[in-house]
Amino acid sequence: MLEFVANMAYVVSAILFIFGLKMLGHPGTARRGNMLSSLGMLIAIVAGLTHHGIVTYEWILAGMVVGGVIGAVAARLIAMTRMPELVALFNGFGGTASLMVGWATLYGADLSTFTVVTVLLSILIGGVTFSGSLIAYAKLSEVIDGKPVIFTGQRVFNSLLLIALVGSGVMLTMAPAADSPWLYAVLGLSLLLGVMAVIPIGGADMPVVISLLNSYSGLAACAAGFAINNNILIVAGSLVGASGMILTNIMCKAMNRSLANVLFSGFGAVKQGKTIEGEINPISADDAYYVLEAARSVCFVPGYGMAVAQAQHVVKELGELLEENDVEVTYAIHPVAGRMPGHMNVLLAEADVPYEQLMEMDEINPRIDQVDVAIVIGANDVVNPSARDDPDSPIYGMPIINVDKAQTVFVLKRSMASGFAGVDNPLFFGENTRMLFGDAKASISQVITQFN
């Protein structure tokens, strides 16, 4: 009877997850959607606690308190600019939890082939999610170098790794036991696979990695659900898996590359675009002010550099000053600007920019020639005209924001180093381009002082 009630409660929480996700897709209802989904989670947790197999609650409660406090503190204290790291870590934790649930299942009595195979899947997917997310975290927080790591024989090594994984998995399935050496082999190899999967992927491709790991964390929960025969894990896990896939797909499209290309190519390693010759035109903050004062339409184009410089608040301040001056102010955001999907949107939201002013690439491009001044802040590849004009460029074919077609372009840049993809940018040499060198936050603050 109790089990029936618990299962019905799972149905209710599945419904709440579905409505929650749906509402998360619209700006007006998103917050309520998230609350609805958390209510679904609460119901699922309470229902899970009534399971007849549970004989002792002390460890469960202790674990929930410890985890809950860590999660709450992290969520409250994290700076918005570090959100990609946090999301990466949370993905990893979800993966580990599924891995452990799968592993612990091996200590139960019934070890049918089906159970063992699903346990293997949850260890594999969970392990890859965990170690992959840790590497992504390390790259994002610059604990390790963000550049792609490529070595000769990488593909051969990875293929051998996969064969070894499948082999160990088969051995474990034939003689399932919780203390089998093959189990530890699968564990170790899965973790290694996660590392190998993420190291060849560079910083600019991070949005793809993050959303893919997000998808994996759902699929891992799904596999764990199969292992322990739990419907709600399967439903919720596959919802997350599917939403992660969609996001991954959107990110890949925004770079005009296939998922396989992102995962295996090691960006920028193969082709070298034309070297660009020309003269750059620097501009001082004072002169930038005079141009801005005369402008009627200004468009900010932020990139990862804005997050690094923490410049979102001064950008908003400048935007407000311009608006008081009757300038039409917009913010154009490329889908893969930053290090995770929607990264720039979150930062600008933190700075109180209303979301109506944020424009997607397809909205701004048709009217970019009517923009008097496009201000590029720490973006590079997403505004690189080579992607449009130079078939030899490694990023050729990627849709870009055509800032070079605006009347004037200001590029805020620390120095003349090339972007993350290591590609030269002809935009910097354009006749209508003015380079404003220095820290983005300091440069904008200087322009603002001119206004006052």
Add this chain to the structure above:
Amino acid sequence: MEVVFLTFILVLAIFLGFELIAKVPATLHTPLMSGANAISGITLAGAFISAGAADSHMATILGTAAVVFASINVVGGYLVTDRMLSMFKSKSRGSR
């Protein structure tokens, strides 16, 4: 037969997920991702059984660790999503 039912659920839920997320504006990509991430902490409901069944020491340890990680995922994920969404403002409701 159980396997068949579970697979049915899996397939239908994946298609439902695709339908639900297909048209989400770019502005909401990050909150959607972290909100979905919080849902993947549903493993918590499974971790209870491992942590509380007292099958063996190892299962209890693994289960408890899974409870910790999944709780971080759930609590942190929902709170941080809410924190982000609370910042999203429309012009009409915003500061201006």
